[in-house]
Amino acid sequence: MTILSEDQLRQVIEDAVQRQPVTDMHTHLYSPNFGDILLWGVDELLTYHYLVAEVMRWSDIQTADFWKLSKQEQAELIWQKLFLEHSPISEACRGVLTSLQGLGADLSTRDLASYREAIDQASDNAAQVRRVLELANVDHVVMTNDPFDDKERPIWLNGTKPDANFHAALRIDPLLNDYANSKHRLREWGYDVSDEWDDRSAAEVTRFLTDWIERMDPVYMAVSLPPTFAFPEESDRGRIIRDCILPVSRKTGIPFAMMIGVKKRVHPELRDAGDYLAKASMEPLEHLLSTYPDNKFIVTMLSRENQHELAVLGRKFRNLLIFGCWWFLNNPIIINEMTRMRFELLGLSVVPQHSDARVLDQLIYKWKHSKELIAGILFDKYADVLRTGWPLDAAEIRRDVADLFRNNFWRFVGRENMVRYDDEPAPSAAL
């Protein structure tokens, strides 16, 4: 269909975006067969660490006392303070409401107990996963898989493999950001690293990486990095990236994902809610991209002030895939600014969003909110093109939308078999 009017254009874009199944390239969710480390349900939605941070502003409860409450008591305090005593207009509060609404809750009652009964009705993980992936129109989920996580490691060591809709990402923060402690654990696991960094240490850390790549089949290796991240650097992190991560990434074709700008635990008592951010130098990225042209890098940054530099860097290096409006940027005002900046500087060669969901049900709100914003921005950009007299075609718009929400990612990580357009049969995945 050739699009001639802006009204036709708006409808075509809205339909294409809503209908497009999403590959969510960064989440903290798990395949349903990973057991209770997959979180879902009303109390998990309400005790999301974003809301823990927000409730502390309206409550004089001591953080130590908050953590002594049960999950349900924490949820009820958050509901009382952030939803009943004050209107839930923050993005994280609105998210809870959008997810509950999507799951069929009647929000006019404001009756939390009834929501718990109605929504936590799914018999098990698999049932809730099927239900939420369908409601959110997400058909592929990339997890965050940390071999140093004591709950998760045994699941992999038992030979568990994720369902077809879930994909591993090998997360190596403890290795890169805390090697002084992690090297002792590597030794416990049979990796004979030396006290000082030497060839044997490099070989053993490389073996650790290749063992976990074999076990997980990860779509990328990932790390979150502080705003002070430097490279090259004569440090544990600098040496492991130089001697292990980059060679393994190049050899296997598995990209190295860096999430840069997080200042961990500025308020430690808040736990996951206690992290902060700062602007980072772009020089490590400039060095990596230019010095390692045969390596692929996936990057998101946490500071709003880094976004323009990152988008311009994307114009210089095609071995850089830019993704998402991460964490404190995942709010309408900033999603709007970042996404317009990226489309205007990089066209459609980005992955505009990921969910970072920690609770399964959040997929419903994270993607509803983002898709509405991205569809509006796409309309403005295509309308500008239409006004030049360039005819637009509905199938081409659907192609572009499939690239943004799915295919750009799978192509960049080298999994062409996962690339799909709306008129192609679904790959082997269950949904």
Ligand code: HDL
């Ligand atoms: O390091 C990360 O992957 C971050 O996304 C953190 O998990 C953070 O706590 C988060 O959930 N942000 O949305």
Ligand code: ZN
């Ligand atoms: Zn995350």
